[in-house]
Amino acid sequence: MTARLNMSRLVLGLQIWAADVREGFVEIMRHGLAVFGLAVVLVSVTFWARPNLQASASELLLGWLEIRQTDTVETPVVNNAATRATTKNxxxxxxxxxxxxxxxxxxxxxxxxxxxxxxxxxxxxxxxxxxxxxxxxxxxxxxxxxxxxxxxxxxxxxxxxxxxxxxxxxxxxxxxxxxxxxxxxxxxxxxxxxxxxxxxxxxxxxxxxxxxxxxxxxxxxxxxxxxxxxxxxxxxxxxxxxxxxxxxxxxxxxx
Incomplete structure (x- = not known):
């Protein structure tokens, strides 16, 4: 009888602990998303108020994309005729x-x-x-x-x-x-x-x-x-x- 009672208390304790962990995780995620959203709003307002920052960020992003593209494309052979332009300004x-x-x-x-x-x-x-x-x-x-x-x-x-x-x-x-x-x-x-x-x-x-x-x-x-x-x-x-x-x-x- 005593063993069965102790087992019931243990199961109840584990259920309470799991519920607390779940609620804590949800709360952390909620606060994290709120902070992230606030950061996005602040950054957007900053770029809107200062166009020069927007231009700099765009150049940085384009530069990163070009680097990624260069890394994924095979370097052409220098002496390959197809790599040379055949027109003149x-x-x-x-x-x-x-x-x-x-x-x-x-x-x-x-x-x-x-x-x-x-x-x-x-x-x-x-x-x-x-x-x-x-x-x-x-x-x-x-x-x-x-x-x-x-x-x-x-x-x-x-x-x-x-x-x-x-x-x-x-x-x-x-x-x-x-x-x-x-x-x-x-x-x-x-x-x-x-x-x-x-x-x-x-x-x-x-x-x-x-x-x-x-x-x-x-x-x-x-x-x-x-x-x-x-x-x-x-x-x-x-x-x-x-x-x-x-x-x-x-x-x-x-x-």
């Missing part, structure tokens, strides 16, 4: 480059921005290879009319009509054989090929003939003459640009 071109870009854009009906990137690249490669930028552009004009997806009868592709298999090693440095359709890659490999031909020959005309032969255009009559004629036209474009610039400078000086 015309404001970043020199006066000569801009004049050539606009002239070629009108003649070949090509958008100026991507064409500007090719013109700027021709200038850059010309400085490094000691080749005239206008010669590089003239080859592009004759070979593909500035179509980066052009395909020749002998399998040559791109702006400067390079052979993919023949230049597989060079293309591998830029992401593989498909990078031949990337305009910048195609021009760089084409210029390197022309440099090699110039070193093997005695005259520029002979090197150009070999270049046309490798691209499948040697059978066409007057290939070399067409390239050199295009180069001369581009020379005249920059000459007119320089003359106009000098005239404008003289007029400003008189005023």
């Amino acid at each position: 015309l404001k970043n071109l020199t006066p000569d480059q801009l004049a050539v870009t606009r002239w070629l854009s009108r003649k070949y009906r090509v958008s100026a921005e991507p064409l500007g990137a090719m013109v700027a690249e021709a200038w850059s490669l010309g400085e490094r290879s000691q080749l005239a930028p206008h010669l590089i552009l003239a080859i592009m004009a004759v070979e593909s009319r500035f179509n980066p997806f052009a395909s020749g009868s002998q399998g040559a592709v791109g702006l400067m009509q390079i052979e993919v298999k023949a230049h597989a090693e060079a293309l591998g440095q830029f992401g593989g054989q498909l990078s031949a359709f990337d305009p910048l890659t195609n021009v760089r490999v084409g210029v390197r090929h022309l440099q090699g031909l110039i070193e093997q020959t005695e005259t520029l005309e002979e090197a150009l003939w070999l270049y046309g032969s490798s691209s499948g255009q040697a059978s066409e009559s007057q290939y070399v003459e067409r390239v050199l004629a295009e180069q001369q036209l581009l020379d005249k474009v920059t000459e007119r640009q320089s003359t106009a610039a000098l005239a404008a400078k003289g007029l400003r000086a008189q005023l």
Whole structure:
């Protein structure tokens, strides 16, 4: 009888203890949510009263999101052709480059921005290879009319009509054989090929003939003459640009 009474008291005590724990937990949660809600209200009022804090918080959140995104995205290969832009802001071109870009854009009906990137690249490669930028552009004009997806009868592709298999090693440095359709890659490999031909020959005309032969255009009559004629036209474009610039400078000086 006594044992049964003690057991009943123990069960009753445990029930009371559990009820007290439950009520205490609920009370703590209630106060916690109230404090959290009050904090949210205070922060909202603070941001509303001080827009500069809101802007700073937004920048901090955006920065954190960008870091998280960077951490989850695989870092691209630097030499991959797909990671490079193939357009150029015309404001970043020199006066000569801009004049050539606009002239070629009108003649070949090509958008100026991507064409500007090719013109700027021709200038850059010309400085490094000691080749005239206008010669590089003239080859592009004759070979593909500035179509980066052009395909020749002998399998040559791109702006400067390079052979993919023949230049597989060079293309591998830029992401593989498909990078031949990337305009910048195609021009760089084409210029390197022309440099090699110039070193093997005695005259520029002979090197150009070999270049046309490798691209499948040697059978066409007057290939070399067409390239050199295009180069001369581009020379005249920059000459007119320089003359106009000098005239404008003289007029400003008189005023």
